[in-house]
Amino acid sequence: MGEISEAGVVDTVAKELFIGGKWTAAEGGRTFPVLDPSTGAALCEVADASPADGMAALEAASAAQAEWAKTAPRERGEILRRAYQALVDRTEELALLMTLEMGKPLAESRGEIAYAAEFFRWFAEEAVRIGGDYSVAPNGSGRFLVAKQPVGVSLLITPWNFPMAMGTRKIGPAVAAGCSMIIKPAAQTPLSMLALADILAEAGLPEGVLNVLTTSDSGGVMEPLIRDGRARKLSFTGSTAVGRKLLEQCADKVLRTSMELGGNAPFIVFDDADLDAALEGAMLAKMRNIGEACTAANRIYVQKGVAAEFARRLTEKMSALPMGRGTEDGVVVGPLIDQAAVDKVSGLVRDAVDRGAKVLTGGATVDGPGNFYQATVLTEVPLDAEMATEEIFGPVAPIYLFDTEDEVLAAANDTEYGLVSYLYTSDIKRALRVSERLESGMVGLNQGLVSNPAAPFGGIKASGLGREGGKFGIDEFLETKYIAVSL
Incomplete structure (x- = not known):
């Protein structure tokens, strides 16, 4: 494609919420500005989701979960493979978009797009490698079957510093595992995630599997979703202070959690x-x-x-x-x-x-x-x-x-810390x-x-729980089911 202007690349991105496969205005038409950190000027306005919008996203994700979980692993992998290729093909425009909203130099933004795309390529391959186990009971009287199944509706919260890669690092394994999702990008850098939602829709991701909430009220929108009970997983990347609060909220409904927190x-x-x-x-x-x-x-x-x-x-x-x-x-x-x-x-x-x-x-x-x-x-x-x-x-x-x-x-x-x-x-x-x-x-x-997308990323102590990437990353979105067979 030809050279694209700064205003042009911002104009190409949808500014609404992505719920149930459709772009939707926030309740009351509320918006908030996205600022260029190098000038302080507003790049655009995006939809400012309310708690009611959050619940609409949860309804959409919940409605999509059962059918999506039954989708063939190869089909899920092919969606990720197509999305990977789209990221590679659109590197220049996506890098410019990232630089405008986050500030990092274009060379680093290009590197992040390549890094982000690799998560989709890696988990496209992992989708067809979800395994299980078969063994004989010690006394010989039965058999043990062990299956891996999607954990269910997943809440994903990403930070502003790597606005594309932190999204693909969570979305990739969730898609591969068969989980529907609600993702909330940081208010400072929502445009990269909105562009990514459009790419995944074009790659064939079914309606309702991915829902994107942009909001200036993260706690007000996400806490009700955590406490609702229909979501069964939370994956968060951000500060340790916020991670501790989210863990307290998750305890009420005993949500599976992945936390990639602060470092020192x-x-x-x-x-x-x-x-x-x-x-x-x-x-x-x-x-x-x-x-x-x-x-x-x-x-x-x-x-x-x-x-x-x-x-x-x-x-x-x-x-x-x-x-x-x-x-x-x-x-x-x-x-x-x-x-x-x-x-x-x-x-x-x-x-x-x-x-x-x-x-x-x-x-x-x-x-x-x-x-x-x-x-x-x-x-x-x-x-x-x-x-x-x-x-x-x-x-x-x-x-x-x-x-x-x-x-x-x-x-x-x-x-x-221990990252x-x-x-x-x-x-x-x-x-x-x-x-x-x-x-x-x-x-x-x-x-x-x-x-590296092929390696387990994560820390110990106050730096978090669980791992992202590598063969371990998909396990965060899978439950282990044991089936006892009597002979």
Whole structure:
């Protein structure tokens, strides 16, 4: 297709709710604005769902569930395969749409579309591999049959930082398993999900299987659906604070839950590490998505023998990153999602500096329109700084020094979170030893990127429950049924 304008790509997206296979205005015609974080200007208005709209979506999903569960696995897989191809074919327009609503540079948006599409391709293949079991009773008097069946209507809540990939990572396994869905994207970035709903409809997903609720009142719309009882599954990606509230709500009806929550990732560099590789990995782990990722390197621990060299070279790299609107060529540092995000990052840096940290580069907001914050490196960060325990969610790299393996492990594990850890070393024994002792659901060993649709993504402790992706991802949407057969 030819070049598409910014206004043009926004205009092509439906702005209404998607309920029962139809685009529908919100109750009372209510809307809310979607803002461009690089300018603060409104891109458009989208439907603002009410609790009544939520119930209409639940009715549609419930009505579709029984028939959808009976659909042949191959048919479900083919729908996902067609949707995968559509995402690939429409990469440029979808990437531009994502950059406009979320702010990340176009190169990163293109990468996310490719990543998002791979979830559909992976789960298209998994749909026909849902297995079971057959075994003989220990006393020989009967047989045990074990079947896997769809859990049922599923509620999906996605964050703003990866507006397409977090959708496909949940929708893919739900479709493959035979579950109907209601998905609520973040209010800051609803357009990518609305575009995805249209793609799935074109790919042949039956009416009512996927329902999309855009709303400025997430709690008011979703809590009644959780407490209703007809939905049997909740999958949420977002903050730990919100995840805890959702778990309390799910307890009432004993919903199956998957929670991908906050992170506070340590990035450990030992003296014997390949420093070039460690710096490349640190840039990737820190600056992917402008640092607005739960997997972002939040605490960079460097052994004292290489600390000065590492800090110098990291500062050179961070200070050279081009900043600007994500649609501009060569930009690496785009805007943060909103002013609240800028205020949080500014407050964390100010606190660290007040406690004795040194700013090697950056450390300030940027004048003018948009939610920009400079790429920042801090050193001599004290362990009592707020950023040592809080997610930064911005382009700030704090460096902490350490002497021994035991010391850094104690520091790395001293957090309620446990999503991902990174370590760089050339000693294979240390690599395995430290990997096993790190308290996290994922470890990046000599690499700064762990996310892969074919691998299980998820954390421990306050970073969540369950896994997404890999052969484990579909299990989150399946129930195990045991059938006892008497002979």
